[in-house]
Amino acid sequence: MPWIACLALVTACTESPDKADARMKAEADAARPLIEAQMARYSRGAAAGNADTLLAMYAPDAVVMPPNQKLATMDSLRARFARLGPFQVSFATRGLTVNGPVAIERGVWSAVMSPPGAPLAVVRDGKYLAHWQRINNQWLMVEHIWNDDYQPVALP
Amino acid sequence: MPWIACLALVTACTESPDKADARMKAEADAARPLIEAQMARYSRGAAAGNADTLLAMYAPDAVVMPPNQKLATMDSLRARFARLGPFQVSFATRGLTVNGPVAIERGVWSAVMSPPGAPLAVVRDGKYLAHWQRINNQWLMVEHIWNDDYQPVALP
Numbered sequence: 001m002p003w004i005a006c007l008a009l010v011t012a013c014t015e016s017p018d019k020a021d022a023r024m025k026a027e028a029d030a031a032r033p034l035i036e037a038q039m040a041r042y043s044r045g046a047a048a049g050n051a052d053t054l055l056a057m058y059a060p061d062a063v064v065m066p067p068n069q070k071l072a073t074m075d076s077l078r079a080r081f082a083r084l085g086p087f088q089v090s091f092a093t094r095g096l097t098v099n100g101p102v103a104i105e106r107g108v109w110s111a112v113m114s115p116p117g118a119p120l121a122v123v124r125d126g127k128y129l130a131h132w133q134r135i136n137n138q139w140l141m142v143e144h145i146w147n148d149d150y151q152p153v154a155l156p
Numbered sequence: 157m158p159w160i161a162c163l164a165l166v167t168a169c170t171e172s173p174d175k176a177d178a179r180m181k182a183e184a185d186a187a188r189p190l191i192e193a194q195m196a197r198y199s200r201g202a203a204a205g206n207a208d209t210l211l212a213m214y215a216p217d218a219v220v221m222p223p224n225q226k227l228a229t230m231d232s233l234r235a236r237f238a239r240l241g242p243f244q245v246s247f248a249t250r251g252l253t254v255n256g257p258v259a260i261e262r263g264v265w266s267a268v269m270s271p272p273g274a275p276l277a278v279v280r281d282g283k284y285l286a287h288w289q290r291i292n293n294q295w296l297m298v299e300h301i302w303n304d305d306y307q308p309v310a311l312p
Binding site: 020024063065066067068069070071095097099100101102104106127128129131143145146147148149150151 | 176180219221222223224225226227251253255256257258260262283284285287299301302303304305306307
């Protein structure tokens with residue numbers, strides 16, 4: 001092998017910013033359907049009132065940040081879902097940045113909730129950021145925060 | 157140069173998961189003071205009621221997601237800060253993941269707000285995720301979402 005071939009090989013493995021952009025874009029394209037499938041699984045778990053399905057998309061040490069309450073562990077999240085009962089929720093990804101095993105997803109959500117014993121159903125829309133990591137070849141949420149698009153309103 | 161040396165060079169540049177972890181940890185250590193300095197700048201801008209200082213830490217096309225309202229552009233954010241007037245806010249980083257030019261910061265915030273004309277001051281605590289990118293050698297927020305730790309309460 002001539003010297004020049006060795007040099008070319010070594011040069012090829014240092015990534016230029018342009019190359020990094022292209023790689024990250026390809027990684028986002030590859031991760032998108034997998035992450036969307038995880039969010040769809042969340043929706044199915046919520047509709048069925050199945051906390052296990054919901055929680056399976058979080059890493060065991062995930063930090064979950066619901067609005068208007070302190071941050072949740074997996075245990076308090078399980079209690080929260082039990083309290084909420086089954087509910088309708090859908091998600092749509094609006095932005096996805098991936099670099100290797102790390103992904104940041106931005107999205108919107110929409111939910112109809114009728115917690116057991118609540119006097120009326122609540123229709124909510126909002127937005128979220130989810131920090132995903134590829135762990136054992138599966139994308140799992142390690143940090144998740146969301147909030148609402150609207151202030152709660154008094155009955156007319 | 158023997159073949160083996162060329163092979164060693166090429167092998168050295170493919171990053172093992174362990175190497176990636178160590179690199180990302182070093183990158184987070186390097187980014188942390190820079191990102192904390194940006195957040196401190198935000199606090200100074202808020203205290204002075206200086207929207208320019210506040211907004212300088214966002215990328216021009218940043219997506220900002222305040223609670224209980226729709227997502228904000230730089231223009232609507234400027235209007236929001238004008239409406240709020242000067243306010244006290246502090247931030248503390250609780251988690252930081254960095255991979256190359258991409259960072260995800262998790263933190264908590266605490267604010268005292270007395271918007272012009274408001275009948276009483278509001279003390280708020282909450283949490284946030286910020287998606288930072290290193291752009292022209294500066295860390296800027298490209299996505300930022302936060303929410304509150306508590307429901308608004310009626311006066312006792």
